[in-house]
Amino acid sequence: MTENRQARLDQRLEVIIGYTLRIGVLTAAAIVLIGGVLYLVQSGAAVPRYHTFHTAATPSDNLSGIVRNIQALNSYGIIQLGLLVLIATPILRVIFSVIAFALERDVLYIVATLIVLAVLLYSLLGHGV
Amino acid sequence: MSVLSFTILVWLGGLAAGLLGALTGLGGGVVIVPLLTLFFGVDIRYALGASLISVIATSSGAASAYVREGYSNIRIGMFLEIATTLGAIAGASLTTILPPGIIAVIFGCVLLLSSYLSSRRPRDNPDCVPDRLTAWFRMESTYPTPEGEKPYHVRNVAGGFGLMSVAGLLSGLLGIGSGALKVLAMDLIMCLPFKVSTTTSNFMIGVTAAASAGIYLGNGYVEPALAMPVVLGVLPGSMLGSRILGGASVRVLRLIFTLTILALGIEMIYNGLSGGFK
Structure with missing residues (x-):
């Protein structure tokens, strides 16, 4: 592959990544905002209790609990959905990079990017569920 | 205090933290944790x-703004993310073992170190000799300057990779971006131009933090009702901060903020040692 072609593909990849990140963050912020308003309407008068840490894994905190909250469409679930979209944004970016390096047939960087992706999925699926 | 007033105060705090983080170049994380723990009395794990x-x-x-300007080096970023994500998993796992007081002390030390690092003068190293490894990894690239695209060389990938693992570890352990350390690894050790280092670092921070996020979620550190005002405050705060940064001279502001961060660092260490964190 010529240097020129690689540079052009890199340029396109950068544009796609830029848009992915922007759309991801804005979507996530919008969802969190909706959930947040709903939460304040419902429990704004309650007393906050973040001074002490409540257990290492109450069911609503891990990924399967989050999925249940989202399905129930309660305010916690909506905020958590927004936070998941936020966490997914950089992961999506890594996935796009794998595809882009595959199009460039750049084996070295396909491998590097797949390693990063594997580490990310290990963290999310190995611990979050 | 009701949830409503607490949420509004935390939102304002997040706004200030985002502004401060962007102006000092340290990121919002280094301000959010001291703010939530020292001022709002939040448990450090939720913070x-x-x-x-x-x-x-x-x-x-x-x-999203930087990548399109063509400063960040995606190949170098992706390669070094192997180091930062592995480090982040180790760091995030450590938070489940270490006592909160120790985490607070480490946090304070990193605050002091970061404010020192961020006061470094940006400088570009014009004569860098690339080594064989960087040639093999094809990391050389160009970046935009007023005189047009300028090529640059890269050296010492192994050293950069090592320091990046430490940056990842601290990111996972302290819930921060470790931007100052990432920049150090790239511009001092790997000899990248300063602008390329800072933008590539910013680009890597999200992926590094995403690696810790799974472990944080699984252990119940991410309290949605607390994360909500923080995120919604820090995001516009940091955008505003980077806009101000692009405009007027901010030397005095930066000095004030650097001193604030020094004070927060000392406070975190003092509280951690005196048993303020349980």
Whole structure:
């Protein structure tokens, strides 16, 4: 592959990544905002209790609990959905990079990017569920 | 205090933290954790969770602007992310073992170190000799300057990779982006131009933090009702901060903020040692 072609593909990849990140963050912020308003309407008068840490894994905190909250469409679930979209944004970016390096047939960087992706999925699926 | 007033105060705090983080170049995370723990009395684990989430938001928000300008080096970023994500998993796992007081002391030390690092003068190293490894990894690239695209060389990938693992470890352990350390690894050790280092670092922070996020979620550190005002405050705060940074001279502001961060660092160490964190 010529240097020129690689540079052009890199340029396109950068544009796609830029848009992915922007759309991801804005979507996530919008969802969190909706959930947040709903939460304040419902429990704004309650007393906050973040001074002490409540257990290492109450069911609503891990990924399967989050999925249940989202399905129930309660305010916690909506905020958590927004936070998941936020966490997914950089992961999506890594996935796009794998595809882009595959199009460039750049084996070295396909491998590097797949390693990063594997580490990310290990963290999310190995611990979050 | 009701949930409503607490949420509004935390939102304002997040706004200030985002502004401060962007102006000092340290990121919102280094301010959010001391703010939530020292001023709002939040348990440090919830503070780490909320901070980490806001770090992902600001990194992605800022990087979306930088990547399109052509400064960041995606190959170098992706390669070094192997180091930062593995480090982050180790660091995030450590938070489940270490006592909160120790985490607070480490946090304070990193605050002091970061404020020192951020006061470094940006400088570009014009004569860098690339080594065989960087040639093999094809990391050389160009970046835009007023005189047009300028090529640059890269050296010492192994050293950069090593320091990046430490940056990842601290990111996972403290719920921060570790931007100052990432920049250090790239511009001092790997000899990248300063602008390329800072933008590539910003680009890497989100992926690094995402690696810790799974472990944080699984251990219940991410309290949605707390993360919500933090994220919604830090995001516009940091955008505003980077806009101010592009405009007027901010030397005095930076000095004030650097001193604030020094004070927060000392406070975190003192509280950690005197048993203020349980």
